[in-house]
Amino acid sequence: AQKVTQAQTEISVVEKEDVTLDCVYETRDTTYYLFWYKQPPSGELVFLIRRNSFDEQNEISGRYSWNFQKSTSSFNFTITASQVVDSAVYFCALSEAKGFQKLVFGTGTRLLVSP
């Protein structure tokens, strides 16, 4: 069975601080995909990144970076120099290759960035 754990329910930081959101996953498949989504206060789901299980390279996109480590089954998300606009709920999700249309989500981490 698949499972995604986001142990941090809520994180509060002050603007310009760096923050890391943790994601730990469980799956029996050797081929799978990991995702991060952002849900701002307006409620829509915004896709941030997808990673497949064969690509352990870290990725950086502007102030966002992701660290994928198969050895610890983790896919952590770091925001550098956080901004108020980063305030949102962030979801980590997992899908297996054969059932890629079925996403399993973590419970989300609410990030509050204060000025």
Added chain:
Amino acid sequence: NAGVTQTPKFQVLKTGQSMTLQCAQDMNHEYMSWYRQDPGMGLRLIHYSVGAGITDQGEVPNGYNVSRSTTEDFPLRLLSAAPSQTSVYFCASSPGLPLQYFGPGTRLLVL
């Protein structure tokens, strides 16, 4: 392209009432799914479809029916609404790749 659209945006029902949440996509995607989002639970898969005429259950299918008569539409039916179905419902579509496009959501309150 409008992407994935959902109607209504918000709905209030009384216990026992029925309703259909509409979902449509104009991207010719084969795959469509319904998720519900509850506080502290993340999103959970209700039903999904891999093409017109083909549907299957997700993690929390009880109390919901779906059908897929066209590629574009994937309605979610609540036959007899219960307060436990109060939630935010998201529809998603996928072009056959591990990437889902989500609609804006429907907020449902069952009294």
